[in-house]
Each structure stands twice: as structure tokens, then as C-alpha cells.
Amino acid sequence: GDSVTQMEGPVTLSEEAFLTINCTYTATGYPSLFWYVQYPGEGLQLLLKATKADDKGSNKGFEATYRKETTSFHLEKGSVQVSDSAVYFCALSASSGNTGKLIFGQGTTLQVKP
């Protein structure tokens, strides 16, 4: 079945460091891919998405490119801030069927130190 694998956390960075969180997926067809972020004590909120191969999603300085050939959707940010400390989830939504179910990776905790 469809699945998402993220790099293990926690990831600890200093402010202004470069961030990469790896995400790979297994799916039939052409899923849509998402990054969701969860700040402490809150629900998940959409960070960015890409719906077809080679699409780049971007928001708040974060970027991710849908790579069909490597089945990846790595999250990057050039210069992290303390306020980026959160849990990041990679997710996919299958192209087949019509239920809109999201399949999540296990989440990666990011801690940014001043």
C-alpha cells in the first residue's frame, strides 16, 4: 500500500542554519504531496503542497519539489528561525479513489536554538 517515510528526528539547528528534512514515498499513480507543520499544543496546518511531478511548493521560506524519478519530496529552508521549531509531517493523498485520505510520515521534530 501507499506509504511515506521521513528522516528520523529530532533535528537540532542553530538559527540561520540550512534545513533539509528528507521525505520519500511509495504510491501507485500520481499522488499529491504535502508538508504539514504542527506547533506545540496545536493541530496540523498545511505548510506547502505539490500536485504533479516537478511542481515546487513554497511558503514562508520553505520549499519542496515533487520528484517522481526519486519518489521524494524533501523540505528545505535556507535560514531557519527559532519560530520554525515544530513537528513537520510529510503526507500524500492517493490519486486513485475519491476519499481524500491523507497518509502521513512519522513526523520530524525540529528544534532551532538561538
Place this chain on the structure above:
Amino acid sequence: NAGVTQTPKFRILKIGQSMTLQCTQDMNHNYMYWYRQDPGMGLKLIYYSVGAGITDKGEVPNGYNVSRSTTEDFPLRLELAAPSQTSVYFCASRVKGGGQTEAFFGQGTRLTVV
């Protein structure tokens, strides 16, 4: 803008007790979901619904029941609570045909079964 509202935010149950987690959304979304979040495990789908009167099992449905009598409400029922149901529960919704669209999440219900 209320979005997705979950109640209660916290609850402690004794083994064998029952409870209902409430979820309501005011965006007229057809699709609604219940997920549970366990540490280091990402989010697992419990049940979902594609419209009023239609529900189906997700990945981890055992020990839970749902109903969907209206578009707005999607309550999750726990019968005979067990320690394995200690988790954070999230309700989410999406527009119909929402494979490419954003899912909106509630703030979660933290449940402890003792």
C-alpha cells in the same frame, strides 16, 4: 472563522469507560476524518466519511465507532476504553473530491486511559 472544532481538549478515562469525542466543522466540507497521533508514529487514520450517512474504516478502527448524521458533525465513540487508546486524536475535513486540496485540522483531544 471557527474551522474544525474538537471537544474536549483533554480527558482522563478509566479502563472500561466510554466517551464521545466531538468534532464539528463550519466549512461545508463533505469529507471528514479521525486520526490518532502516537509519539514517533505519525498520524493513523481511524475512520472517515465522504458525506452525511456514509462512513468507512481507516487503518486502525478497532475499539472505535463513528456516525455522520449531518455534514457538520462527525463524532468518534470509544467503547470500553483501554490503555492502548491513550493518544492524541485529531479530526480533519476537506472539500469533496479533495485529493489535491488542503485538509483542515482541529486542535486535538488528548486522551489518557488509566
